[in-house]
Amino acid sequence: MTRRALTTFAVTLVALTSWAWSWRDADVTSDLRVTSCSWFGEYYRRVAELGEDRTHWRVDTLPDRIGGWVDTKTDVVTISPATPCDLVHDVVTHEWAHLLQVAYYGDWDTAYAVGGATRLEREADCVSYLMGSHYTPYVGIPGGGVTCTPDELFWANELLKSHSDLIRR
Numbered sequence: 001m002t003r004r005a006l007t008t009f010a011v012t013l014v015a016l017t018s019w020a021w022s023w024r025d026a027d028v029t030s031d032l033r034v035t036s037c038s039w040f041g042e043y044y045r046r047v048a049e050l051g052e053d054r055t056h057w058r059v060d061t062l063p064d065r066i067g068g069w070v071d072t073k074t075d076v077v078t079i080s081p082a083t084p085c086d087l088v089h090d091v092v093t094h095e096w097a098h099l100l101q102v103a104y105y106g107d108w109d110t111a112y113a114v115g116g117a118t119r120l121e122r123e124a125d126c127v128s129y130l131m132g133s134h135y136t137p138y139v140g141i142p143g144g145g146v147t148c149t150p151d152e153l154f155w156a157n158e159l160l161k162s163h164s165d166l167i168r169r
């Protein structure tokens, strides 16, 4: 396996459909949950819900149509600010699933060796689906539902079950 392959798979969540530019500044003077989607509200809330230390997560520009990725050297996650607000929850969850994978398999090389990028991406999306995500571009079916196989769902469940042992903080 090459670093190039790792880099390719780590650049995750390429949208299957065009993203409308929906970035908007947070209106901190109103009830954001009612009146609009607050990008950073969604982001920080989901990172906290997942028990993550926000210092391991950052928001920074990524290549076009890339919602997020995990740095395989540092395990720091980057989320693109171009991610539509209503997808932030699901993109964060997908990237978190990659952290579960590396924790479960021990390292990125081992995780990758299990089934390559396709398996890792589909498995991450199946985890995300089980966590309530609706945006699952690697396994999603237009109109709703997912194509996760029983085997993929089994392993997605295994990752989630292992999480209680993986909480780092």
Ligand SMILES: [Zn+2]
Pocket (backbone or CB within 6 Å): 009, 011, 012, 013, 094, 095, 098, 120, 121, 124
């Ligand atoms: Zn991914």
